[in-house]
Amino acid sequence: MNSTSSRTRKAETMAGNKTLETHEDERVSATTDSRKKEMDKVIPEAGELPRAIVRRVVKDKLSQCSPDCDMSVHKESLLAFSESARIFIHYLSATANDICRESKRQTINADDVLKALEEIEFPEFLKPLKASLDEFRQKNAGKKAKVAKEKEVKKRKMEEKAPQKSGGGERDEEEEGDQDGTGDD
Numbered sequence: 001m002n003s004t005s006s007r008t009r010k011a012e013t014m015a016g017n018k019t020l021e022t023h024e025d026e027r028v029s030a031t032t033d034s035r036k037k038e039m040d041k042v043i044p045e046a047g048e049l050p051r052a053i054v055r056r057v058v059k060d061k062l063s064q065c066s067p068d069c070d071m072s073v074h075k076e077s078l079l080a081f082s083e084s085a086r087i088f089i090h091y092l093s094a095t096a097n098d099i100c101r102e103s104k105r106q107t108i109n110a111d112d113v114l115k116a117l118e119e120i121e122f123p124e125f126l127k128p129l130k131a132s133l134d135e136f137r138q139k140n141a142g143k144k145a146k147v148a149k150e151k152e153v154k155k156r157k158m159e160e161k162a163p164q165k166s167g168g169g170e171r172d173e174e175e176e177g178d179q180d181g182t183g184d185d
Contacts, residue, residue: 047086054082095120 055073062071073081094107095116100108110133112172117125 023064048090049082049086051082054078054085091120126160 096112
């Protein structure tokens with residue numbers, strides 16, 4: 001009986017360990033599942049648009065349409081907005097890519113995107129997009145001019161400091177001229 005009871009204890013202990021392992025596995029998988037859910041909220045899968053940005057854009061547009069009431073957006077409708085925007089972006093980029101290839105270029109530029117909008121029959125987007133593009137180009141040109149000016153100022157300062165560090169070579173020549181008797185003094 002002694003051996004039977006020890007076998008029973010071992011079996012119970014092993015069963016208990018399996019139960020503990022099962023509970024630990026469940027806790028680990030539950031923790032992993034909750035982390036996956038958190039990560040899904042933060043990091044979108046490849047090809048998805050960030051949900052927070054989609055939510056912000058949708059809410060901004062809804063508030064512009066009806067500023068007097070605060071609209072809430074259901075999670076499924078946000079998914080529909082996100083998928084619709086993703087598909088539109090893919091379609092627009094594929095069309096712009098085709099236009100770019102027809103021009104025998106490898107880089108899509110803004111004009112390709114504008115032509116693609118016309119081609120996929122969204123001309124109502126052209127005017128606001130052109131306005132945004134012009135504004136972007138003006139800001140970018142202003143930044144480039146500012147950076148160029150700063151580089152020029154920095155270059156001048158470096159050129160001014162260079163003669164001062166060399167020991168004032170110009171003064172030595174003037175002093176030599178004075179010693180020869182050619183000075184005005």
